[in-house]
Amino acid sequence: MKQELLNKYSVPVPRYTSYPPANFFNDSFTAESYKKAIVESNNQDPQHISVYIHIPFCHQLCYYCGCNSQKFREKETVNAYIDALKKEIKMVLPLLNKNRKISQIHYGGGTPTSQPVAVLKELNHLILSEFDCIENPEIAIECHPGFMDESYWESLTDAGFNRVSIGIQDFNENVLKAVNRRKALISIEQIVDIVKSKGLSYNMDFIYGLPLQTADSFAETIEKAISLQPDRLVTFSYAHVPWVNKLQTKLEEIGLPTVSVKNGMYEVAKNLLSDAGYKTIGLDHFVKPEDELYAALKSNKLHRNFQGYCTRRTTGQVYAFGITGISQLANAYSQNTKDIDLYIEQVNKGIFPIAKGYILNEEEQITRTVISELMCNYTIDWNAVSNELSVSLDRIKNAINYNKTVLSGFADDGIIEYDENHLTILPDATPFVRNVAASFDKLINTKENRYSKSI
Structure with missing residues (x-):
């Protein structure tokens, strides 16, 4: 790729995970606005229900993270948060038509796997006991392998999950140390053996553009990933937004790769994955040829919501739970408060914990x-x-x-x-x-x- 084009087009632009982007949401959208939008969504397309559950807690904070996460608080607050999650879910589900079906449940964070598997199982049951599912729904969770032992991995299918996203980010231990990311607790080979034996589909997630990364070092990481044959592999471009997360300034002290070096990482990864038979999906996903995402792409029917890329079969209007969760309805977005204490207080009062939203014309x-x-x-x-x-x-x-x-x-x-x-x-x-x-x-x-x- 020509350097002059990289220089010309490497400018700040939205990621367009939604339109309008979330920074256009406003506080004129209230709890009553959200309730009305939920009711209206029953008569709008898509008809399927997609659920997002946000677990904000992390054992330690990675410096690169731009998500809404925070280090573990006292046990009482964590328990109160999980109780509020259940109550919020029980506030929304009665407003949804029972003839609609669940197509997706996705847990993000933070670190969803910071919670005991029993907690996740209870949350899944709360939702799945109320609605039928489409055939082969996607029940997925983002996993931090740095804090998950063998028994935790083995228990995920019992909790109702059929897909895991393994947040590796990089196999290079020097890179992980620089960004305050803990390496996997057990070997990645053991993890893969377990999830395969349990019949789980598995993604592997990586980030390029971090300190100490080079095209050669990232190539080594991708080559190892290919040898493990994930169903899907994601190469996220590091988004440097220190005004969102001040911890990212620590990465500036170490030094971030230049635009051309960063682009070189993406190109080498894309070439290696292509040579290994993976197909490119969207900006950053790579899948095996038999994956339904690739079939959707070939027919120009690939779709995307806040959960990521999906097919028309699995897409749904998104109903989000937990702090900062963004619900993505047919003609409205609604975002919950980011304040845990306020979230718990409002939900306990039976009030939707809405901070802002947007109604699309x-x-x-x-x-x-x-x-x-x-x-x-x-x-x-x-x-x-x-x-x-x-x-x-x-x-x-x-x-x-x-x-x-x-x-x-x-x-x-x-x-x-x-x-x-x-x-x-x-x-x-x-x-x-x-x-x-x-x-x-x-x-x-x-x-x-x-x-x-x-x-």
Whole structure:
């Protein structure tokens, strides 16, 4: 990739895990707004129910983390938080139609596996006992292998999980030490043997762009990962957002890789995984050819929500529980408070613990569909979008920031091909997909915001 293109396009842009991005949420969206949106969601698509449960606690804090996490508090607070989680779930479930089905449950954090397996099992049962599931739902949990012994791994299937995401980040112990990440408690080979014997699907998650990483060292990590044959492998680009997490300033003291070095890590990983038969999904996922995500990509039906990439079969409106959890409904977003004590207090009073949210107008719903198509499938068939939304092509292009001059610039730089009916990100230019998506975003310059760089 040419250095001048890296320099030109390595600029702050949203990650577009939602549209509008979460920094546009506002406090005019209240607990009553959320309750109304939940009820309305029963008559909106998608009909499936996707659940997100946030466990914020960590045994130790990794310096790179940009998530809503905190070090363990006293046992009484942790227990009170789990009790509040159960109460919040019981507040929402009666508002959902019983003929709807569960397609996903996902635990994130923080460190969800900081909790005893019995706690996770009880939470799963609370949800799964109330609704039927689609065939082969995805019940997944993010795992920190640094604090999980053999018995914990073996117990996950009994708790109802069928997929685990193993947060390795890097196999290089010097890198892990630099970012305050504990290495796996038992060998990764043992972990893989256990999850395979239990019939669990398993992802492995890695981060590139951390201190002490080089293209060569990251290649060694990916080569080891390939030898372990995960069903899915994720290479997250490190997002340097010290205004979100001040601990990230510690990484500046060690030194972060340059844009070109960081891009080299991604390229070497992508090439190694491609040579090993893995298929590229979206910005950062790699899957085996038989994975349903790849089948969805080939038919331009890959989808994405706050849980990550998914298929139309498994996607659903997302109902989130726990602090900072973001519910992703058909025409609204709702985010819970980040204050644990306030969260517990409000839930115990029977009040939805809403901090802020957003109701999308028609124009924003159109833009969301366009950006989602581009971020997931790297291509837009404008007529297909028109048919899906039952909206004219002219209305779509007026709703978004469709600018032929800007698109011609992307085309001249070898990033896209486009005509009146189609737009496609070229194979070697996929790291710039966020830049192209941002060009359709009318809101991006409407107020001062800070985002991570695209590369």
